[in-house]
Amino acid sequence: MAECKPCVISMEERLKLTKASTVAKVDATLYQSIIDDLRYLVHTRPNIAFTVDYVSRFMEDPREDHWAAVKWLLRYVKGTVDHGIIFPKIDGSRMQFTVFSDADMAGDIDG
Template sequence: MIDQSAYALKLLEQSGMAECKPCVTPMEERMKLTKASTTAKVDATLNWSIVDGLRYLVHTRPDISFTVGYVSRFMEDPREDHWATVKRLLRYVKGTVDQVIVFPKTGESGLQLTVFSE
């Protein structure tokens, strides 16, 4: 079993979202962000730190990979709307913090890993 729930909780604390209300989807439907945003700038260091932490979390959480990749595009000059999307993703992580990847044993031969690729 691969579990990063402790890391996810640490990331939530670091971002100040440990007590946030969870949500059921990682991103709003039809979300459109742009680098030419005119909303207020946010702390680039905090944004970078949190998004980088989410990129590490993707290794065991493929359900957040699209959203993390999307918000990673705006790390150079983060704005309020970009940060709002990151916070939404953190709320999703809060609600799904106990998700793990399980590699069950099969038969007497032990672990059997099957991988499919295109």
């Protein structure tokens, strides 16, 4: 993936994956290893949290279509390597966070 073409969104629009996929299987060990690395990356890159969660659902029996979604996400990470969150320490003041979330559980076709 070192020479891949970067992309600007973390997942294809309207992508619907399922555990019941019938396409060819992929190496589960490699798939799980990359997902574990992406889960760690979510700590400083919350913009990929939804996509990482989505592709994590298929770790037990990953297929080519699941793998394609992971590769898409890796291309996004490559194209946004300079993005992240920095929590600066400011003397004498308290940090206050406001968090928003946009979950897509209605799009889960495996229920």
